[in-house]
Amino acid sequence: MNLRAEGVSFRYPSGVLALDGVSLDIPSGQLLAILGENGAGKTTLVKLFNGLLRPAQGSVHIGDWDTAQHSPAALASRVGFLFQNPDDQLFERTLAREVAYGPRNLGASEAEVAHRVSRALKLVGLQDMADAHPYDLPAPQRKLLALAATIAMDTPILVLDEPTIGQDELGCRAISRILTDLHAMGRTLMMISHDMDFCAEHAERLVVMLNGKIHLDGSPAEVLSQTKKLDEAEVAPPQLVRLAQALKMRATPLTVDEFVDEYKQWRKKKNK
Ligand SMILES: Nc1ncnc2c1ncn2[C@@H]1O[C@H](COP(=O)(O)OP(=O)(O)O)[C@@H](O)[C@H]1O
Numbered sequence: 001m002n003l004r005a006e007g008v009s010f011r012y013p014s015g016v017l018a019l020d021g022v023s024l025d026i027p028s029g030q031l032l033a034i035l036g037e038n039g040a041g042k043t044t045l046v047k048l049f050n051g052l053l054r055p056a057q058g059s060v061h062i063g064d065w066d067t068a069q070h071s072p073a074a075l076a077s078r079v080g081f082l083f084q085n086p087d088d089q090l091f092e093r094t095l096a097r098e099v100a101y102g103p104r105n106l107g108a109s110e111a112e113v114a115h116r117v118s119r120a121l122k123l124v125g126l127q128d129m130a131d132a133h134p135y136d137l138p139a140p141q142r143k144l145l146a147l148a149a150t151i152a153m154d155t156p157i158l159v160l161d162e163p164t165i166g167q168d169e170l171g172c173r174a175i176s177r178i179l180t181d182l183h184a185m186g187r188t189l190m191m192i193s194h195d196m197d198f199c200a201e202h203a204e205r206l207v208v209m210l211n212g213k214i215h216l217d218g219s220p221a222e223v224l225s226q227t228k229k230l231d232e233a234e235v236a237p238p239q240l241v242r243l244a245q246a247l248k249m250r251a252t253p254l255t256v257d258e259f260v261d262e263y264k265q266w267r268k269k270k271n272k
């Protein structure tokens, strides 16, 4: 299912113009990452896709729905949303109840709810904590719980605000695996992240925001090679890309394997 924003502007009651004429078309099944410095408008943009915020100008479409015509509760059947701060999302007494809430609300049978709860908790590695209280978990685990609750909705679209923030290596790897699986299942994924290595490796498309506008939009190799524009947006390319640029290698390697391949060719040329 695709997502579309058309000429969207949004101003907070405080007067801040957080989005200024943003248009974005995300085809079904794409894994897109949104980058940009704090205050660029990333969170505001993704909140338009779950109906939590409404555009002042322009329109937002989820598949064949205009979000203006559907409640956030209805939109939740199409868009699963992971909040930047999991504490904005968690409110039940146990992990199991937390994950069950969404699918139950969408009308899944009790057997189906139980199945989804155990599957989602297992995916994030919290299956042994099903009866614990969410606030018995440290913050990074609460984020994983919130992710489990989001996944359990089984929506065609997932919007994730900073999924890897605060995660250790193990947590990042778990999230990495989960996103790869969801992508392979054909879900449309939109994530905000500051983790450039993660974005370079996983995203099919990068969108860089600056001052409420789209500043760059393209494949990771296209976007990450635009040093000057990235600088303007205060986005530092991943370490591998910076290393390749410092060595004046021509390609933009996104993974260690790609870097090694490029490096071998670069050395051969150097040694001629
Ligand atoms: N609830 C709010 N009330 C007023 N201003 C806000 C609110 N949330 C965000 N803003 C402002 O809107 C702009 C965009 O913020 P945000 O979308 O949160 O950016 P990002 O997620 O890229 O850090 C910033 O100037 C921010 O201060």
Ligand SMILES: [Mg+2]
Residues within 6 Å of the ligand: 042, 043, 044, 084
């Ligand atoms: Mg944000």
